[in-house]
Amino acid sequence: MSQALHTPPPTTAPATDDLAALAARHGLTVSGARPTLREYVSQLWARRHFITAFSTAKLTSQYSQAKLGQLWQVMTPLLNAAVYYFIFGVLMGTKRGVPDYVPFLVTGVFVWTFTQSSIMAGTRAISGNLGLVRALHFPRAALPISFALQQLQQLLFSMAALVVILLFFGVPVAASWLLAIPALVLQFTFNAGIAMILARMGAKTPDIAQLMPFVLRTWMYVSGVMWSLDRLLSNHSDLPSWVAPVLRANPAAVYIDLMRFALIDSFHSSQLPPHVWPVATGWALLVGVGGFxxxxxxxxxxxxx
Structure with missing residues (x-):
C-alpha cells in the first residue's frame, strides 16, 4: 500500500499593513523619509554651527589658490563697478543727473552681487555636492542656506571698502546707516529662499545652472544697478503703464534702493518711497518662507x- 504524499501548505508573504504595523511597533521608519516641517526646522537649527562653519570654510577656500587671497573678495566687485562706471557712466552718460554717482554705482553693484552670487551658488548647492549629500545624513536645506550665508560674509568684507568710498567722496556718517542692518536681514532672507528654490530645480535639471547667467544679466539691467530707475521712467513717459509698477516692485531694485537711501546722504532715508519697506518685507517672507x-x-x- 503506497503512502500518500502530503505537500506542505504554501506560505504567504506578510501583508504590507502587517509590516507597517510591525515597523511602527518597534519604532522603525523609512530610511531617508521626509520629516515633518517642525522636525525639519528643529534639525536645521541643531546644525546651525555646521552651516556657519561650512560657509566660512567655503569662503576661505574660494581664493586660496590666488596670490592676493582674500583681497579678491573686495577687488572683484570693485573691478566690476569700475567697468560699469566706464561703460555706463562715461560712455552712455547714465551718471548725468545722479548725485554721488560713484557711491550710487558701487552700492548697487555690491548689493546686486550679493543676490547674484547667492542664486548661482544655490543653483549648484545640491547637484554640485552630491558626494556630501549621499555620504551624510543632514537636512539638505543647510547647503543652499550656507551658500547664501557665505555670500553675506563676502558682502560684509565689501561693505568695509564701501564705507571708505563713501567717506572719500564726501558722504557723511549718519544714523541712517543703521538701516543697512534690517535691509541686509531682509535681503539675506530673500536670497536664501530663492537659493533653495533653485537648488531643488537644479538638483533635477542641472542645465539650469547654464541658463542662469543669461537670466541674471537681464535681471541686472532692469534693477537700476548702473542707472536711476526714477530718471529712466521719467525720461520714457511713453512706456506702457504696467512697466513702472513692475520695475519698482522688482525685489533686486527694492533691496538696492534700501541700501542707497540708508547710506548715501543725497538719497536721504526720509525721501525713500513709502512702498519700499513693505515690499522688501513681503518679498523676504514670500520667497524666504515659500522657498524653504x-x-x-x-x-x-x-x-x-
Whole structure:
C-alpha cells in the first residue's frame, strides 16, 4: 500500500499593513523619509554651527589658490563697478543727473552681487555636492542656506571698502546707516529662499545652472544697478503703464534702493518711497518662507537617481 504524499501548505508573504504595523511597533521608519516641517526646522537649527562653519570654510577656500587671497573678495566687485562706471557712466552718460554717482554705482553693484552670487551658488548647492549629500545624513536645506550665508560674509568684507568710498567722496556718517542692518536681514532672507528654490530645480535639471547667467544679466539691467530707475521712467513717459509698477516692485531694485537711501546722504532715508519697506518685507517672507517649504517638499529625493 503506497503512502500518500502530503505537500506542505504554501506560505504567504506578510501583508504590507502587517509590516507597517510591525515597523511602527518597534519604532522603525523609512530610511531617508521626509520629516515633518517642525522636525525639519528643529534639525536645521541643531546644525546651525555646521552651516556657519561650512560657509566660512567655503569662503576661505574660494581664493586660496590666488596670490592676493582674500583681497579678491573686495577687488572683484570693485573691478566690476569700475567697468560699469566706464561703460555706463562715461560712455552712455547714465551718471548725468545722479548725485554721488560713484557711491550710487558701487552700492548697487555690491548689493546686486550679493543676490547674484547667492542664486548661482544655490543653483549648484545640491547637484554640485552630491558626494556630501549621499555620504551624510543632514537636512539638505543647510547647503543652499550656507551658500547664501557665505555670500553675506563676502558682502560684509565689501561693505568695509564701501564705507571708505563713501567717506572719500564726501558722504557723511549718519544714523541712517543703521538701516543697512534690517535691509541686509531682509535681503539675506530673500536670497536664501530663492537659493533653495533653485537648488531643488537644479538638483533635477542641472542645465539650469547654464541658463542662469543669461537670466541674471537681464535681471541686472532692469534693477537700476548702473542707472536711476526714477530718471529712466521719467525720461520714457511713453512706456506702457504696467512697466513702472513692475520695475519698482522688482525685489533686486527694492533691496538696492534700501541700501542707497540708508547710506548715501543725497538719497536721504526720509525721501525713500513709502512702498519700499513693505515690499522688501513681503518679498523676504514670500520667497524666504515659500522657498524653504518648496525645498523641504522634495527633501527625500535629493541625491537619488
Amino acid at each position: 517649504i518648496y525645498f523641504w517638499k522634495a527633501e527625500e529625493t535629493y541625491g537619488r537617481g
